[in-house]
Amino acid sequence: MKDGGIKDGEWRRVRRLTVNEQRLLRRHGRALVSVSGLHALLTMLLWWMGALHLPAPVLWGLLAVLAGSAMLYLLFLESGVTAEWREPSLSFPMATLLLCTFLVTAYGLDEARISALMLFFPLLLLVSFRLGAGALLVLALLASLGYAAMLTLAWSLHGVRVSPVLEALMWLVFSLVSLSFAVTGSGVNGLRRRLAVKNLALADALEQVRDLAIRDDLTGLFNRRHIMEVLERQKGLADSGIYPFSVCYVDLDYFKAINDAFGHGWGDRVLRDFAEHALADLREGDYLARLGGEEFILVLPQSDLDGAELVAERLRRRWGERSFRALNGPPKVSLSAGVASYRVGETIDQLLARADHALYLAKSGGRDRVRREVQP
Numbered sequence: 259m260k261d262g263g264i265k266d267g268e269w270r271r272v273r274r275l276t277v278n279e280q281r282l283l284r285r286h287g288r289a290l291v292s293v294s295g296l297h298a299l300l301t302m303l304l305w306w307m308g309a310l311h312l313p314a315p316v317l318w319g320l321l322a323v324l325a326g327s328a329m330l331y332l333l334f335l336e337s338g339v340t341a342e343w344r345e346p347s348l349s350f351p352m353a354t355l356l357l358c359t360f361l362v363t364a365y366g367l368d369e370a371r372i373s374a375l376m377l378f379f380p381l382l383l384l385v386s387f388r389l390g391a392g393a394l395l396v397l398a399l400l401a402s403l404g405y406a407a408m409l410t411l412a413w414s415l416h417g418v419r420v421s422p423v424l425e426a427l428m429w430l431v432f433s434l435v436s437l438s439f440a441v442t443g444s445g446v447n448g449l450r451r452r453l454a455v456k457n458l459a460l461a462d463a464l465e466q467v468r469d470l471a472i473r474d475d476l477t478g479l480f481n482r483r484h485i486m487e488v489l490e491r492q493k494g495l496a497d498s499g500i501y502p503f504s505v506c507y508v509d510l511d512y513f514k515a516i517n518d519a520f521g522h523g524w525g526d527r528v529l530r531d532f533a534e535h536a537l538a539d540l541r542e543g544d545y546l547a548r549l550g551g552e553e554f555i556l557v558l559p560q561s562d563l564d565g566a567e568l569v570a571e572r573l574r575r576r577w578g579e580r581s582f583r584a585l586n587g588p589p590k591v592s593l594s595a596g597v598a599s600y601r602v603g604e605t606i607d608q609l610l611a612r613a614d615h616a617l618y619l620a621k622s623g624g625r626d627r628v629r630r631e632v633q634p
């Protein structure tokens with residue numbers, strides 16, 4: 259449904275509310291209950307002043323309905339029972355019920371009849387935050403028809419005490435003001451909805467911008483800038499004694515030859531395939547970034563040197579089994595890796611320099627192998 263008005267199936271469960279939405283929902287519920295409370299107070303005041311001519315059982319029944327419905331309504335909203343319904347605030351049934359109670363009080367009044375209906379306007383404004391134009395117009399129409407029916411009943415049961423022309427005039431003014439409140443409310447509601455849609459689009463765009471800032475275009479892995487932030491965070495955790503971490507430089511072997519023999523397109527494809535393969539090979543919580551070219555880095559929280567070496571060795575072995583020959587690509591692309599473990603208090607540059615040296619050892623030792631840092 260586009261405008262969010264009340265239609266068939268409105269009460270069906272559709273999705274969970276966010277915490278913020280739940281907070282707004284409860285606030286809305288309390289506002290509606292305040293209107294109900296104000297009406298109860300006004301009714302008692304009018305009765306105490308002797309202006310309300312309702313039989314005692316009707317009066318107490320009315321107050322009981324106001325109190326009971328308010329409690330039930332709050333119970334529904336606070337318990338979250340309605341949270342997954344399409345219109346979780348139950349604004350339409352609650353507003354209709356309150357309208358009926360306004361009409362009952364108005365029935366018991368003569369000169370001051372309209373005073374019991376005044377609360378309908380703030381009520382309409384309140385529910386316009388939740389209901390669409392159609393539902394607001396239906397409410398305004400119900401109020402106008404209800405008022406007319408209440409007048410007819412009052413006139414037929416205890417005659418006319420106020421000039422019928424004056425009564426009819428008040429009814430007309432009430433109906434027109436209700437209508438204009440409904441129209442204004444739905445306009446505000448429309449604006450609010452458009453704003454909400456724009457906010458969502460903005461949040462999406464921000465997410466994309468953030469993604470662009472931290473990810474590598476070709477592989478979708480984290481980029482160098484972001485992994486440096488990750489490393490600083492890990493250093494903070496390790497320096498506080500929370501857990502250690504290790505890093506592993508990975509470099510694909512003879513990549514220039516692949517580009518030269520199979521073309522740049524194949525080179526890109528191998529890089530993307532490696533990223534996918536390595537990500538699948540890592541455990542949850544490990545980080546993988548592309549530093550540039552065919553150079554990658556793994557950041558392995560809670561891993562010591564032996565653990566990091568095992569991870570790198572497993573990656574080397576499994577990646578080495580991969581072949582693109584069937585697709586007319588390179589038969590095999592091996593990798594070399596250098597691992598180093600963070601030593602409390604050192605800088606990230608010192609750590610990376612040891613990993614880089616280990617990678618150099620792997621390359622100069624013949625490639626397709628993992629080497630660990632040499633002690634000091």
Ligand SMILES: Nc1nc2c(ncn2[C@@H]2O[C@H](COP(=O)(O)OP(=O)(O)OP(=O)(O)O)[C@@H](O)[C@H]2O)c(=O)[nH]1
Nearest residue numbers: 509510511512513514515517522525526550551552
């Ligand atoms: N297809 C492709 N190639 C790239 C990309 N970035 C860098 N390269 C190429 O990767 C190659 C890296 O070559 P080298 O640094 O000589 O390294 P290598 O050929 O892998 O040799 P070793 O590392 O010593 O085993 C160069 O030819 C770069 O042009 C990229 O995004 N896509």
